[in-house]
Amino acid sequence: MPWKLLTRAGHRVTFATERGDVTPAADPLLLTGVIFGQLGAEPEPKQFYAELTRAPEFQRPVSWQGLDVSAFDALLLPGGHAQGMKQYLGSEELQAKVRAFAALERPIAAICHGVLVAARAGILKGKKSTCLPAYMERVAYWSTAWKLGRYYRTYPAYVEDEVRAGLSSPGDFVRGPTHLMSRGTDADDGPAFVVEDGNYVSARWPGDAYRFACALISRL
Numbered sequence: 583m584p585w586k587l588l589t590r591a592g593h594r595v596t597f598a599t600e601r602g603d604v605t606p607a608a609d610p611l612l613l614t615g616v617i618f619g620q621l622g623a624e625p626e627p628k629q630f631y632a633e634l635t636r637a638p639e640f641q642r643p644v645s646w647q648g649l650d651v652s653a654f655d656a657l658l659l660p661g662g663h664a665q666g667m668k669q670y671l672g673s674e675e676l677q678a679k680v681r682a683f684a685a686l687e688r689p690i691a692a693i694c695h696g697v698l699v700a701a702r703a704g705i706l707k708g709k710k711s712t713c714l715p716a717y718m719e720r721v722a723y724w725s726t727a728w729k730l731g732r733y734y735r736t737y738p739a740y741v742e743d744e745v746r747a748g749l750s751s752p753g754d755f756v757r758g759p760t761h762l763m764s765r766g767t768d769a770d771d772g773p774a775f776v777v778e779d780g781n782y783v784s785a786r787w788p789g790d791a792y793r794f795a796c797a798l799i800s801r802l
Contacts, residue, residue, distance in 0.1 A: 661694025701748030
C-alpha cells in the first residue's frame with residue numbers, strides 16, 4: 583500500500599533486500615487467508631500487491647551492502663511477523679545502514695514489526711513511537727496457535743516490549759485506540775492511527791498503512 587500511494591504521488595521507490603539477487607514476496611498467508619481464508623489482506627491491498635509484483639523496482643531490488651543512504655530522500659521500514667522476517671529484523675548490517683540514514687535527519691517511517699529495526703538500530707531515543715501493540719500480537723497468536731503454532735510470535739518478547747525498551751522514557755510509547763478489526767482504506771483512513779514526531783512516522787499494523795503512507799508523503 584505505501585508503494586502504491588508513493589508512486590501515485592510521483593515518487594520513485596527503491597526496494598532493498600539482503601543480497602538483492604532475488605525478487606521478494608509477501609507472506610502468502612496474508613494473501614490467501616490465515617485461517618480458513620480469513621484474517622488476510624482485503625481485496626484492495628491484494629490488487630495493489632498484484633501491481634507491485636509487476637513493477638521493475640520490486641523485481642530487481644538492490645542489496646543492503648550496496649546502499650548509498652545519502653542517495654535517498656526517505657526510508658520506509660515495512661513490517662511482517664512470519665519467521666522468515668528474522669533475516670530483515672535481526673540484520674546488524676541493515677541496522678548500521680538505518681543509523682547512517684537517521685544521521686541525515688531525513689524522513690523515516692516504520693510500521694508494525696518494522697519499528698523493531700528502528701529500535702534495534704538505536705534511533706528511537708528522544709522520539710515518540712507506536713508499533714504492533716502487545717494486545718494485537720497476543721490475540722493473533724492465541725486465535726491461530728492451534729493451527730499455525732508460533733507463526734504470530736516472531737520472537738519470545740512482544741514487539742511492544744522491545745520497542746518500549748528502545749525509547750527514552752515510558753511516556754514516549756503511544757499505543758493508540760484499542761480495536762482489532764477497523765482498517766483504513768484508500769478512500770477513508772479514519773480508522774487508522776499513526777504517531778508523527780518530527781521527521782519520524784510510525785504505525786501499528788496493516789490497517790494503518792494508508793494513513794502511514796500519507797504521513798510519509800506529506801514529509802517528502
